[in-house]
Every structure is written in structure tokens, then in C-alpha cells.
Amino acid sequence: MSNTTYSEGNTAWVLISTALVYLMTPALACFYGGLVEQKNFLNQLFLSFVCMAIVPVQWCLFGYSFAFGPGNSAFGSFQYALQYKAGLVSLYGEDLNDANPNTVPSLAFIAFQSSFALITPALISGAVVGRMKLIPYMIYIFLWTTFCYDPLARWIFSNQGWLHQMGVIDFAGGLVVHLSSGVSGLVAALILGSRAQFDPDVVNAGQTHLPFTLIGTGLIWIGWMGFNGGSVLAANGFTALAIVNTNTAAAASMIIWIILDIIHGKLRNKNSVVVSIPGICSAVVVGLVVITPAAGYIQPGYAILMGLIGGFLVHLFLILKKHFFHIDDTLDVFSCHGLGGFIGSILVGLFSQTDVNNTINNGAFYGNPIQLCYQIIGIIITVIYSAVCTAIILLLMHFTIGIRIDRIEQIRGLDNVVHGIINVEQLHAAQQIRRQKTIERKIPPITTIDIH
Numbered sequence: 051m052s053n054t055t056y057s058e059g060n061t062a063w064v065l066i067s068t069a070l071v072y073l074m075t076p077a078l079a080c081f082y083g084g085l086v087e088q089k090n091f092l093n094q095l096f097l098s099f100v101c102m103a104i105v106p107v108q109w110c111l112f113g114y115s116f117a118f119g120p121g122n123s124a125f126g127s128f129q130y131a132l133q134y135k136a137g138l139v140s141l142y143g144e145d146l147n148d149a150n151p152n153t154v155p156s157l158a159f160i161a162f163q164s165s166f167a168l169i170t171p172a173l174i175s176g177a178v179v180g181r182m183k184l185i186p187y188m189i190y191i192f193l194w195t196t197f198c199y200d201p202l203a204r205w206i207f208s209n210q211g212w213l214h215q216m217g218v219i220d221f222a223g224g225l226v227v228h229l230s231s232g233v234s235g236l237v238a239a240l241i242l243g244s245r246a247q248f249d250p251d252v253v254n255a256g257q258t259h260l261p262f263t264l265i266g267t268g269l270i271w272i273g274w275m276g277f278n279g280g281s282v283l284a285a286n287g288f289t290a291l292a293i294v295n296t297n298t299a300a301a302a303s304m305i306i307w308i309i310l311d312i313i314h315g316k317l318r319n320k321n322s323v324v325v326s327i328p329g330i331c332s333a334v335v336v337g338l339v340v341i342t343p344a345a346g347y348i349q350p351g352y353a354i355l356m357g358l359i360g361g362f363l364v365h366l367f368l369i370l371k372k373h374f375f376h377i378d379d380t381l382d383v384f385s386c387h388g389l390g391g392f393i394g395s396i397l398v399g400l401f402s403q404t405d406v407n408n409t410i411n412n413g414a415f416y417g418n419p420i421q422l423c424y425q426i427i428g429i430i431i432t433v434i435y436s437a438v439c440t441a442i443i444l445l446l447m448h449f450t451i452g453i454r455i456d457r458i459e460q461i462r463g464l465d466n467v468v469h470g471i472i473n474v475e476q477l478h479a480a481q482q483i484r485r486q487k488t489i490e491r492k493i494p495p496i497t498t499i500d501i502h
Contacts, residue, residue, distance in 0.1 A: 057153040060284045064158045067280025071165035074273035075102055075172050081266030081335075082176050084259040085328055085381050089463020090180045091259060092471055097175035097187065104191050105168040113167060113195060114160050117203040123212035126204055133160060154283055162280055163203070170199050170227045176381030177235030180245050181460055184468050186453040190443055194234065198439035202226045202432060217421065218428035219402060219410050221292070222281040224343025224394040225432045232388020233433050234440040236379055241444045242453065244378035246460040260327050267331040271300060274338045278345040288407060292345040295353035296338060302357030303337025304330055310365045329365075332386055336364045339390030344398035347410050352401040360393050392429060399425035 079098035086094045105113075115130035129135075171191045178187070205211040206220050220226060279293040308325050315324045340360030341353055348356075368385055371377075379385070399422035402413040412418040447453050455467065465471040 055153065056155055057284070061154045061158050063285035063289065064154045064162050064280055064283055067276035068158070068162045068165050070273045070276025071162070071169065071280065072102075074165075074270055074277065075099070075169050077266045077269030077273060078169065078172055079266070080262045081270060081331065082179075082381055084261065084263030084266065086179050086259075087463070088258050089465055089473065091465060093464035093468055094175070094179060096469070097178075098172045100188060101168055101172040101175075101191055104188060105171065105195055106164055108192055108195050109160075109164040109167050113200050114163065116196070116200040117167075118159075118163065118208050121204075121210070123210055123215060124205065125201065126208075133157075159283065162283075163207075166223060166227060166277075167195060167199055167203070170223075170231050171195055173228075173231040173383060173387055174235045174238060177239045177379045177383040178242055179380035180464055181242055181455050182238075183453055183455055186447045186451060189447065190453075193443050194439065197443070198230060198234065198436055199226070202230055202435065205431075206428065213428055213431065216427070217411060217424040219347065219398060219421070219425070220343045220395065220428070221346045221398070222278045222342045224339070224391045224398070225428050228339045228342060228387040228391030229395065229429065229432045230391075230436040232384045232386070232391060233436040235383030236377070236388060237437050237440040238444060239377055239379040239384075241441065241448065242378075244376075245380070246457040248378045263328060263331050267334050271297075271334055271338065274300070277338075278342060282346060288346050291350075291406070294350050295341055295345045295348065298350050298353040299341035299357035299360070300334050300337035302354045303340065303361035304333045306358045306361040307333030307336075307365055310362065314369070332368075332382065333361050333365070335386050336360050336390045339387055340394040340397070343391070343394045344401065347398060347402040347407050349401075349403065349406060352397075356394065356397050356401070359397065360390055363393060364389055395425050395429055396422070399423075 075098055079095040082098065083091050083095045110133055112128060112131045114133065115128055116126045119126035119128075119130040121127040121129075171194050174194070175187075203226050205213040206218060206226050207223075208214060218225070274296055275293050278296045279289045282289045282292060307330055311325045311329055312323055315322075337357040337360060340356050344352070344356065364385055367389055368382065371382075371385065398413065400413045400415050402410055402421065403416055404410065404412050411421050414422040444453060455464070459467040463473070466473065
């Protein structure tokens with residue numbers, strides 16, 4: 051049994067943060083669900099919810115042991131599989147590693163990290179809307195978490211990881227969570243191909259539940275305070291810094307997005323001001339993503355700047371994507387999470403300060419340009435590894451069990467095809483059409499008499 055003295059305050063905050071981050075997955079389901087067509091609404095909710103069944107089991111079986119267990123700089127081990135050692139708890143919990151400096155029990159740390167492993171693959175579901183078979187999707191979530199997320203968490207989050215030891219910094223998952231899921235979503239969209247009725251020129255088609263997206267955005271924003279604030283693993287000044295930076299960056303991104311929407315509308319000769327609801331919801335997410343790798347390492351003033359830069363660049367990219375890149379990344383997973391994680395990981399290499407947090411090195415703006423080089427290396431490794439993992443997993447399933455739902459079933463909608471849900475309005479409309487056709491067949495044709 052470890053002799054570590056646990057802080058009840060720190061433990062309470064980590065457990066609260068765990069609950070907040072777990073909340074983000076159903077919030078993500080609402081966010082995504084509000085942006086899809088009625089016929090795929092429930093299925094899109096389910097694609098996020100089902101991750102809550104798959105990932106925690108994987109994390110308990112061996113995921114945590116692979117990512118944070120004893121091992122080398124590239125891979126953990128099976129030593130903490132089934133978390134049987136963590137289950138041997140006293141009144142205050144047990145620390146699996148006597149050398150662990152954390153002042154929270156190992157079970158609290160395991161639960162917190164599980165919430166990160168859970169939401170990461172759920173993000174990918176936004177790229178495969180309305181066209182991926184359910185069983186292959188569930189298998190993909192399990193395999194991707196095992197072969198992609200766990201190694202990346204080992205390399206970057208774990209003190210033993212080789213990228214961490216090199217000097218790559220990622221406060222709460224700009225690389226491990228967002229860049230990896232964004233790149234994987236893009237690769238998945240390319241392999242699956244476009245939806246049956248995909249039209250890149252109609253960007254707002256099917257957004258029939260936008261109140262769900264607004265509610266999901268608010269809950270994600272709240273949950274992100276636990277996402278970034280909890281990553282300190284303590285309740286102290288660094289926690290407060292991370293939360294302030296998180297909120298500030300999200301707000302700044304939202305402001306610049308609204309301004310750009312107004313400018314864009316004026317350039318298109320629209321007389322009224324048009325601010326896109328999906329756009330500002332995406333802006334909040336972009337700001338949160340961009341600040342994630344830097345939340346505990348920079349001054350709040352830089353958080354404003356990072357939010358403005360991230361919102362501006364992603365807004366511009368989405369305009370270019372509509373005109374030049376006709377890839378059916380349906381809910382812009384790559385644009386918001388992949389590109390957002392990339393921007394944040396670059397900027398933290400510029401703005402990080404030892405005076406703000408003495409656990410990391412200064413960035414390029416403070417006399418240490420090598421930090422930016424480390425960040426670029428981390429980005430390259432994450433992009434390549436995530437892309438290769440996703441391609442291998444999906445292509446193997448594509449050529450064996452198949453991953454794409456056929457065109458006719460896509461048109462019917464996955465709520466009906468996968469979950470057996472019957473849309474009453476569509477059913478009534480179809481019945482009326484059939485009745486009308488029946489009546490038309492029964493009415494005899496009108497004949498005319500030629501008097502001449």
C-alpha cells in the first residue's frame with residue numbers, strides 16, 4: 051500500500067471533473083443530432099451514446115494499462131489489466147505507483163482518463179453521418195481506441211512517453227484527442243465516400259433540430275471546464291488559470307465568428323444581418339479546441355488571441371471547403387477538431403511560459419524556438435499515426451464484413467434501417483400518395499364525343 055497523502059479537495063475536484071467530461075459525450079450527441087436530417091437524428095445520437103458502453107469496458111480491460119501502465123516509452127503493459135490492483139483500496143484509495151506525485155487516488159485518475167478516452171472516438175461519428183453500418187462502427191470504436199488512442203495517450207500524456215520526454219506539450223488533448231479524431235474523421239469520410247444525397251452546395255440541409263445543437267453547445271462548454279480544469283489533477287491556481295483561459299478563448303472565437311458572418315453576409319449583398327446558429331455553435335467548439343493544448347501554460351491575454359486566430363482560420367477554411375473541397379465530412383470534424391487541434395498545438399509552441407507554469411519550457415516568443423519544432427514533430431506523428439490506424443481498420447472491415455450502408459437504405463434513413471423507428475409524418479405522406487394513386491386508377495377516363 052502506498053504511503054501517499056491524498057488531498058480530499060483535489061480528489062473531489064478530479065471526480066467532479068470526471069462527471070463534467072462524461073457529460074460532454076451526451077452533450078456531443080445533442081450537438082451532432084441537431085445538425086443532421088430528421089431521418090438520421092436518433093441514429094446520430096446513438097453513435098455517441100454507444101461509445102459510453104464500449105470505451106469504459108475497453109479502458110478497464112486493458113486500455114488504461116496500455117496507456118499509463120508500466121512499460122517502455124512507446125507502450126504500456128498488461129500489468130494493470132482489469133484494474134485489479136486499483137480495486138484493492140483503503141479508505142482513501144491506493145496509488146498503483148509509489149513514485150506517482152499525484153495527490154488523488156489512482157481510481158480517480160483512471161476514471162478521469164476514461165472520460166477522455168470515451169469522448170475522443172465519439173467525435174469521429176460526426177464525419178460518418180447516415181452511411182456507416184452499426185456493427186462495423188462499434189468494432190471500429192473498440193479497435194481505434196485500442197490501437198490509436200491508447201498509444202497516443204502513452205506517448206504524449208504519460209510521463210514515460212517518448213514524445214512527452216522529447217518535449218512535446220499538450221495540456222489536455224489538442225493532439226491526443228482533437229487532432230487524432232479530426233484526422234481520423236477525415237480519413238473515414240474519404241474511405242466511406244459521400245452520402246447518397248450529398249450536395250456540397252447545400253450546407254444547411256436537414257438541420258431540423260438546432261435547439262438540440264444550442265443546448266449541446268452549452269453543455270459542452272460547461273463540461274470543458276472539467277476537461278481542461280481537471281487536467282491539473284488538483285484544485286489550485288493552475289486550475290483557475292485553465293478554466294479562465296478555456297472560457298476566454300471560446301468567447302473570443304464566438305465573437306470573431308459573428309463578426310465574420312456579418313461581413314460575409316454584407317459581401318454577398320444581403321441587406322439583413324445573418325448570423326448562422328450552427329456557425330456560432332461551431333465557433334464555441336473551435337475556441338475550446340484551440341485552447342485545450344495551452345490552457346494551463348499561457349496568460350489569459352493569449353487565450354483571447356488564440357480564440358480569435360482559431361475562429362478566423364477555421365471560418366475561412368470552411369468557406370474554402372465549400373467551394374473547393376467536396377469531401378463529405380458531414381459535421382466538419384476535421385475542420386473544427388483536426389484543424390483546431392493543429393492551430394492550438396502550434397500556438398502553444400509560441401506562447402507557453404515557464405513563468406506561468408514551471409513544469410514546461412518557454413515557447414518561441416520567449417526565447418525557445420526549439421519548442422515550436424517539438425510541437426511540429428508531435429503534430430506530424432499524430433497526423434500520420436491516426437490516418438494510418440483509421441485506414442487500416444476501416445479498409446480491413448470494408449473488404450471483409452463491409453462498412454457502408456447501401457444507397458436505398460441511406461435514403462430511407464438510419465433511424466428506420468438501424469433502429470426500426472417509423473417516421474409518422476413520412477408514413478402518413480406515403481399513405482396519402484398511395485390513396486391518391488388508387489383513386490386516380492378507379493376514376494374512368496373522360497371521353498369526348500366528336501359531334502361532327
